[in-house]
Amino acid sequence: MPDVLVLVDHDGERVHQSTYELLAAARRLGDPVAVLVGTPGTATRLKDSLARHGATGVHVAESPQAVEFVGSPTVDALYLAVRTVGPAAVLVSATTDGKEVAGRLAARLDTGLLIDAVDLEPSGEVTQLAFGGSYTVRSEVTHGIPVIAVRPGSFEPEEHPVPAVEYELPVPPIDPAASARVTARRAPLAGARPALTEASVVVSGGRGVAGADGFKVVEELADALGGAVGASRAAVDAGYYPHQYQVGQTGKSVSPQLYIALGISGAIQHLAGMQTSKTIVAVNKDPEAPVFGVSDYGVVGDLFSVAPQLTREVAARRGGS
Template identity: 80%
Template sequence: MPDVLVLVDHDGERVHKCTYELLTAARRLGDPAAVVVGTPGTAARLEEPLARHGATSVYAAESTEADEFLATPAVDALELAVREVSPAAVLVSATTDGKEVAGRLAARLDGGLLIDAVDVDSCGVATQVVFGGSYTVRSQVTHGLPVITLRPGSFEPEERPVEARARQLALPPVDRVASARVTARRAALAGDRPELTEATVVVSGGRGVGGADGFKVVEQLADALGGAVGASRAAVDAGYYPHQYQVGQTGKSVSPQLYIALGISGAIQHLAGMQTSKTILAVNKDPEAPILGLADYAVVGDLFAVAPQLAQEVAARRAVG
């Protein structure tokens, strides 16, 4: 079977869950081949978990300056791998960085680009949710190499242990004039909760939360469920919660197993970022709120009464067993 290149999303020590999802999706199209871009030694640290999730080859695209530039090293690495193995497709996670890499790679190779897919079949036909979530379409590349970005959470990672072949890619020197360089790094605020796009449970608050203090109810329910906290654009714009937690068309797209919307009306912008969640529970005082029509389970009521009771019940059941 032909190789399917997968760009590995990692922090230097840990492979992100979205990469395991890509490896699972890649098996529908061929043999998954992981491309690791980083400083020397990175690929060796990540090879075991990648092989455990089905990567038949692990390409090490390493250089001392790989972490100093945005996108360019990853695009260079994927281009080298494509020239070497002539893959059936290239899969990249549909993060902000991933979309940048995929777009530039497709332009370099004169290939076809499919953005933010939520599924892909064995023939390379991708399913996408478009126009702010108004339509679901199926698309297929008809010219050149398919470069597909998959929305995190679209696939359930599956372990498929194999013996991976370690291979090397010699990254060329980065054009320092034409490439964006990282001049400083600042750690984002983070806690013990899972990362938003990788969480299996997401609890989001909207304008109905009423203020920053109101988000304590959202956090308590998220913690009871072991989930991540999200926010609607209205809540972020009002200063209720930091912008990096925004879910929606101009924020992050999520597809958790369970999405709980507290005090969120359901503007199209928000629905575009979460409507592919496997199960949706919405709590809103307004019986006409659009999100109630999308939800699998809808509660018309005061979130400040419903959410604490739900958190208490979850905690009680976990304590029992």
């Protein structure tokens, strides 16, 4: 079977779940082969987990420059891996950074690019969300090696242990004059909740939460369910919650098993980031709110009444009451 390159998304210490999803997706097209870009020693820490999830090979590009520049080291490594392997396709996670890398790689290769894929067929046909999620389309690259950005949560990660062969990618030095340099880093707010893009349950609040203090009911329900907290763009723009938790076209795309929208009207910008969730529950006072159009279950009511009741019921059932 042909090789399929998968870009590893990681934080230097652990592989993100979206990469395991990509490895599962890649098996539909061929043999998954990981491309790992990081500082020296990264492969030693991460190789075993990649092999456990099906990576038959790991092409490693390690350099201090991997974290000094934006995108360029990763694009260079992927380009070299493509020239070395001749894969059937290249898969990256459709995050903000992943989409930039995918676009730059496709331009350099002069090949086809497909963004926001939610399904892959062995034939190479890709199902995408287009125009902010308003349409679902089926596409196929007809020129060159397909570069595909897959939305996180579209595939289930699977353990598929195989021996992984490690290869070194001798990536050339970065030209500082032609690349954006990282001048400072700020750690995200830490917490005990799961990462937004990896959580199986997400509870999001919108403008209807009516303020930063109102997000307490969102957090309490998320904690009762063991989930992550999200926010709509309107809530973020109003200063109710930090931007890193924004769900939507200009925020993060999520596809959990359960998505609960509290006080979110359902603007297309928000729906684009969550409508592929397996089960969607919406609570809104407006019976005409667009969010009900994509919801599996809808409650027309005051979120400050409904959410605490749901939190208490979840806590009681989990406590065995």
